[in-house]
Amino acid sequence: MIIINSPSTNAYFNIALEEYLLYKYPTETIFLLYINAPSIIVGKFQNTLAEINLEYVKDKEIKVVRRMSGGGTVYHDLGNLNFSFHTLLGKHDFMDFSTFTEPVLNVLNKLNIPAKLEGRNDLLVDCKKFSGNAKLARNGKMIQHGTILFDSNMDILSDALKINPLKYKDKAVKSNRSRVINLKEYISDNTTVEDLKQALIDEMISKNDHAALYHLTEEDFLEVEKLVETKYSTWDWNFGFSPKYNFQNAIKIPAGFIEIHLNVVRGGSIEEVKIFGDFFASKPIEELEQKLIGLNHNEQEIRILLETLDLTSYFGKVTVDEIIELFK
Numbered sequence: 001m002i003i004i005n006s007p008s009t010n011a012y013f014n015i016a017l018e019e020y021l022l023y024k025y026p027t028e029t030i031f032l033l034y035i036n037a038p039s040i041i042v043g044k045f046q047n048t049l050a051e052i053n054l055e056y057v058k059d060k061e062i063k064v065v066r067r068m069s070g071g072g073t074v075y076h077d078l079g080n081l082n083f084s085f086h087t088l089l090g091k092h093d094f095m096d097f098s099t100f101t102e103p104v105l106n107v108l109n110k111l112n113i114p115a116k117l118e119g120r121n122d123l124l125v126d127c128k129k130f131s132g133n134a135k136l137a138r139n140g141k142m143i144q145h146g147t148i149l150f151d152s153n154m155d156i157l158s159d160a161l162k163i164n165p166l167k168y169k170d171k172a173v174k175s176n177r178s179r180v181i182n183l184k185e186y187i188s189d190n191t192t193v194e195d196l197k198q199a200l201i202d203e204m205i206s207k208n209d210h211a212a213l214y215h216l217t218e219e220d221f222l223e224v225e226k227l228v229e230t231k232y233s234t235w236d237w238n239f240g241f242s243p244k245y246n247f248q249n250a251i252k253i254p255a256g257f258i259e260i261h262l263n264v265v266r267g268g269s270i271e272e273v274k275i276f277g278d279f280f281a282s283k284p285i286e287e288l289e290q291k292l293i294g295l296n297h298n299e300q301e302i303r304i305l306l307e308t309l310d311l312t313s314y315f316g317k318v319t320v321d322e323i324i325e326l327f328k
């Protein structure tokens with residue numbers, strides 16, 4: 001067993017590292033640990049925009065990253081530890097989460113934390129969730145990974161995942177929103193998330209005869225960085241990859257209100273647009289609708305278009321910023 005303690009706290013890097021390891025080590029068992037700076041990790045089959053509070057996330061410079069495994073959206077920060085088991089596919093029951101949550105529960109139970117696996121894939125203490133777990137199969141291997149909320153900022157977690165359920169309609173996987181808790185509340189001494197990480201490494205070394213720590217090489221870094229650049233830091237993967245959806249929103253403007261309906265296809269581009277409201281315009285609104293078709297549902301791209309147009313001729317007196325609100 002290879003144990004890797006990632007030296008990076010960059011969520012793009014660590015999520016890319018998971019994919020990289022699948023191909024670098026097609027047969028080895030790996031135990032990977034990583035901690036990410038503030039970030040939101042979205043499940044592979046989710047609609048990112050429907051799961052996150054985009055304005056808040058941008059404001060707080062929280063990274064948004066889509067991972068390879070299914071399941072819901074979680075928040076990470078420096079108080080949240082992630083653990084990841086990579087094994088040969090077929091060696092274990094793919095539906096069962098207990099084998100790879102057991103080492104974590106062992107360590108926590110030794111610290112007198114009454115943690116348990118509940119439902120299919122959550123670890124709970126006193127009915128509150130501190131760990132979400134997910135799986136994926138690829139290249140003959142499987143990864144089971146999970147979070148551990150140890151000392152995370154729960155206000156930011158909850159604000160970053162606050163959504164308006166009325167704006168998006170889609171068949172994407174939805175998150176299972178739960179009551180969450182930090183394990184720190186169950187520990188009286190000054191144990192840190194790093195101590196917990198070390199305890200997990202010690203547990204794996206003591207239970208596995210051939211466990212050895214591996215340090216990423218310069219070449220590993222370069223390869224992972226390539227994946228970051230081409231996939232894990234891109235809008236196309238993190239947002240555009242979402243399944244098709246319908247979006248609707250309305251705003252007030254000085255003259256009245258504007259309502260919009262968008263159909264967005266996989267890949268993120270706008271396929272259909274309907275705009276209506278009680279504004280008076282000199283130009284037909286269909287002309288603007290037509291210009292929006294083919295653009296990505298992405299603030300930057302829409303802003304570039306809006307800035308070239310005379311919006312007043314469509315809506316009466318409005319600003320670009322007002323109309324941008326319509327698309328959020």
Ligand SMILES: Nc1ncnc2c1ncn2[C@@H]1O[C@H](COP(=O)(O)OC(=O)CCCC[C@@H]2CCSS2)[C@@H](O)[C@H]1O
Nearest residue numbers: 071072074075130131132133145146147175176177178
């Ligand atoms: N960090 C963290 N840990 C545990 N639970 C969380 C966390 N952040 C948010 N949540 C809660 O879980 C639900 C979503 O639950 P849901 O069951 O929908 O999704 C998951 O659990 C996915 C776990 C993915 C684990 C990967 C491991 C390494 S990279 S990410 C969310 O709405 C919150 O209520």
